[in-house]
Amino acid sequence: MIKPFFKVLFLAISCLLISFSSAKDPLEEIIAGFQRYISEQPQEKVYLHTDRQTYAAGETIWLKAYLTAGPFHIPSSLSSTIYVELIGSEGELIEQHKLFTPDGFASGQLELSDSIRSGNYLLRAYTNWMRNSGEDYFFHRPIKIWNSQVISKPSTTREIELATGKVDIQFFPEGGNLVQGILSKVAFKAIGENGLGKAVKGKILEGDAVIAEFESNSLGMGVFPLLPEKGKTYQAHLEGYKMDLDLPAAQESGLVMSVSNSGKSEDIVVKIQSSENSQISKISLLAQTRGLVCASSRADLANRVVFVRIPKKEFPTGIAQITALDENGIPLAERLVFIDHQDQLSLSAVPDKSNYGPKESVLIDITAKDKAGQPVIANFSLSVFDKSQVPFDEDHETIQSNLLLSSELQGQIEKPGYYFNLENPDREVALDYLLLTQGWRKFSLKKAQSGELPKPAYRIEKGLTISGQLTDPKTDKPIASGTASYLSLFPVSESRTTTSDSQGKFEFEDLIYFDSAEVMLQGKLKNGKSTATVSADHTRRTPTLRYSILPFFSTPTVLEREFLIKSVERKNISRAFDFDEDLIALEGVEVTGTKIIDQYTGPRIYGGGSTKITVADNPALENLQHPLDLVKGRVAGVQVWGSGDTWSILIQGVSSINSSVEPLIMVDDIPIPIQGLSSIPVLEIESVSVWKGPDAAIFGSRGANGVLGFYTKRGKVQSSTPNQSDHPPVPSGYQLEKEFYSPKYEAQKPPQPRPDRRVTLFWAPDIQTDSSGKASIKFYNHDVETVIHGLIEGISKQGNPGTSRFSYKIGK
Incomplete structure (x- = not known):
């Protein structure tokens, strides 16, 4: 259990420090609640x-x-x-x-x-x-x-630049509320039609009188001062827009909390001021970061104002939540600030040269150190790409901005890397604007004070889960107290058995497997002698999406258009040079003989379909992972999305991807559920036929949404039908990681004729520094004269994130 710190210094204007009065003090209950939270539900x-x-x-x-x-x-x-x-x-x-x-x-x-x-x-x-x-x-x-x-x-002109130029703006008084007679800081945030921050400026009006002016930064955020008076209302007028917006109404009584967090000061200074008619005489103050309570105490507000100085050294780097509470532990005001000790990893990635030739080898030396300059063992990933070919946002999110900022706040953070880029002189001010306008989402004080943590509905998974049902093959009724068996040989041999419940249901938890085709399930009746039918549950349990996806405007920018043109060039190069370089090309070979008639005699009672894809003897197709990969992008009017057990198929005539309309799926002319395809090795498929439009009429109403027919080399479907008892298909396993292909251009070998136009030159997902904090990576350039950009990021065993960038030129 983490032990919190309780040190706080006060600069008082009539300030009295009061100790905790009893074991049931609300502040103590909140602190204990936070301790339970981080220890029991990390x-x-x-x-x-x-x-x-x-x-x-x-x-x-x-x-x-x-x-x-x-x-x-x-x-x-x-x-x-x-x-x-x-x-x-x-x-x-x-x-x-x-x-x-x-x-x-x-x-x-x-x-x-x-x-x-x-x-x-x-x-x-x-x-x-x-x-x-x-x-x-x-x-x-x-x-x-x-x-x-x-x-x-x-x-x-880009569709994003709409003529109407609508904007949404919100106002956020510091601490939470405006109070009559107390000067406050009001933050604002303006959002354009594209869902991103929009620069605005305007005036604050009291009637016809201008009492303040405001102007945002480039991300649409800013602040202005306001002293609300009794009986008066205030509006914000935006220049260039025919709109006047009401500011939040001021309370007649209450308190206002303002915070000073200068980067040059070792302390955070908190000012709490109450109105003359306020009944609040005593308050508690609590400051926490990621559930760690770093400072807490109580003070007297009899003279209506108190200053609190909190040493920053009591906090870890990250967002600190400072809350003022009444005597019953009810929050009265809240403020978020960012504490930056500059103690992230000092990470460097340095190329051995600044200029290289096309297809020349590159050596990157990587060094990781802590704040004190000591070597650090850490795990990193490295991306090297051609910056001239692909759009790149310099202020994109990194592991540092995510762990310390984005993951602590509600909603989308635009350009999170901006606040950590030391080259941006206003980053600290801009970050404070962000924290004044972005919602807090962490474990609440109300939950902490309740004394009870909500019971987790979802468990910690140490592996995958396979659930299903046992049924009697003769009566198709559930089998109670039957035996379900699991067997997997990769990556380790493992076998398990379990007993079905009264509904025939069974479940295996924390399984480790990758290839679902290597997993076997079998079922037995209660007597253990007769075989039961086993069906695995393929239901997709995907959490509801609540995150807003920004609107898309289909006209690309100049750079995006150039990126697309070059992507077509890369595909054409791949097609032109898609051959095995170890093979010898023969000239003028004439082959004579007798045509071999297709020997396949399996079921094919519906004809050849609208389109047929021959898979047998085509290595490019036989090496695909899933039968539906055979159709992806190869049949006009057919769209396929998905992976593992989750697939969506649309055949011409279906207008919406949300229509939940699936085509008929057949294997050797026998209809099967789409999940049954996952158990069929692509290598055993001879061909695929697609029926669409009028050609699907032969199937009657079953073919209304089109038909996909898979034909195996042996015409057998025993392993493809999930209702059969022997080895039914199971949910997909863990993904097998593929190795990023990076060509090697050795000097002693003759130059390769194939042009190299890669966008991502190199991807290394698992770089580990040694005890001296060092590692090195070698790869080869493509043959484009350009500027190459590299980004490395990762984290140490102690939890300190780090990022670093480098660049070099390719030219003659």
């Missing part, structure tokens, strides 16, 4: 580092997941499963993967379909344990995906 956080921020259809999103637990951001040993999701602009789930993280680190990839539509998408990550706190605690990262089809659109 909060997990997930952060994803991706190789870049913008992608084209058909590309791969490479990612590294960092999972931390508790107030000090120690790499988590609690959960072993991280859920990573790609969500579309309408809130639809495009892909979901499960990453195995035994030590707080995991890496994986999201492979984008060639047919994915242009739009704003959302990367979401969480653990099952994090669901107890709600979606506000999940990791969210907006990303933009472009499909090359938009290149054909005329390049006009």
Whole structure:
């Protein structure tokens, strides 16, 4: 259990320090509640580092997941499963993967379909344990995906610049409320139609009189002073807009809390002032960071004003919540401030040269140190990309801004990296504006004072769960007290048995498996002699999405358009040079012989369909992971999204991705549920046929939404039907991490003819510094003369995050 600090110094104008009066003092109860919270229900956080921020259809999103637990951001040993999701602009789930993280680190990839539509998408990550706190605690990262089809659109003024120029503005008095007769600081935040901050300026009016002026920063935030008087109302007039907005009404009595947090001072100075008619005579003050209570005490407000000086050294780096409470523990005012001890990792990544030739090798030396300059053992991920080919936001989110800022606040934070970039001279002021206008989301004082923590509805997962039901193969009725058996041989051999309940239900928890095809389930009746039918539950349990995805404007910028044009060039290069370089190309070979007739004799009673894809003897298709990958981006009018057990298919004629209309799925002319496809190895599929439009009429009403037919080489479907008793398909396992392909251009070898236009030159998700705090990475450039940008980020065993950037040139 973490022991809080209780040291606070007072500079008093008639200030009296009062000790705690009893064991049931509300302040003591709140402090005890926070202690229970961080010890019994430690909060997990997930952060994803991706190789870049913008992608084209058909590309791969490479990612590294960092999972931390508790107030000090120690790499988590609690959960072993991280859920990573790609969500579309309408809130639809495009892909979901499960990453195995035994030590707080995991890496994986999201492979984008060639047919994915242009739009704003959302990367979401969480653990099952994090669901107890709600979606506000999940990791969210907006990303933009472009499909090359938009290149054909005329390049006009961006749709984002709308003529109406509407703006939404909100006002936030410091501490929470305006009180008549007390000078207060009022913060404001303006949001444009695109959902981002919008620069505004205007005047504060009392009737026709101008009493103050205000102007925001580039992110749409700012402050102005206001002394509200009894019987008067105030309005804000925005220049350039035909709108006057009412300011929040001032209370007749109460108190106002203002905070000074100068970066040059070693203390936070808190001023609390009450109105003349206020009945509040005594207050409590409590300051906490991520559940750690760092300072607390009580003071007398008999003379209506008190100053409190709190040493910053009592706080860890991050957001501190300072709250004034009455004698019953009811919050009266609250303020968020950021404490920055500059104690994050000192991280450097230095190339061995500043200028390189095309396809030349690059060596990056990495060094990690703590604030005192001592070497640190830490885990990092590195992305190296061509900055000229892809849009890049210099103030994007990093692990540092996420753990210390974004994960502590409600809602979306625009340009979170801006507040940690030392090159921005106004970053501290801008950060204070943000904390005045952004909502607090952490464990509340009300919950802490209640004395009881809510019972977690979601457990800590140490592995995956398989649940299902046993039924009698003759009567199809549930089997009570039957035996369900689980067997997996990879990555370790494991077998388990369990007994079904009165409804035939069974469940296995904390399983470790990757390839679901390697998992076997079997069932027995109560007597243990007869075989039961086993069906695994494939129900998708995805948390409700409450995060707002920004509107998408389909006209690309000049840079985005150039990125798309080059993405088409890269695909054309891949197609032109997509051959095995170890093979020998023969010239003028003439082959004569007799055509071999298709020997497949399995069921095919519905004809060839509208489109047929031959899979057999095509290595590019046979090596795909899932049968539906065979259709992705290869059949006009057919759209496929998903991964694992979660797939959505639309065949021409269906107008909405939210219509929940699925085509008929068949294997060797036998209808099966879509989940049954996951158990069919692609290597055993001979061909795929698609029926759409009038061609699907042969299926009657079953074919109203189109039909997908998969034909195996042996014409058998025993393993594809989940209702059969032998080895039914189980939910997808953990994602198998793929290795990022990085070509090697050795000097002694002849130059390769294939052009190299990679956007992401190198991706290394698992870099570990040694005891001297050092590591090194080697890779090869592409053949474009440009500027290369590198970003490395990660975290130490002690929970200190760090980021660093570097750049170099490629030229002759």
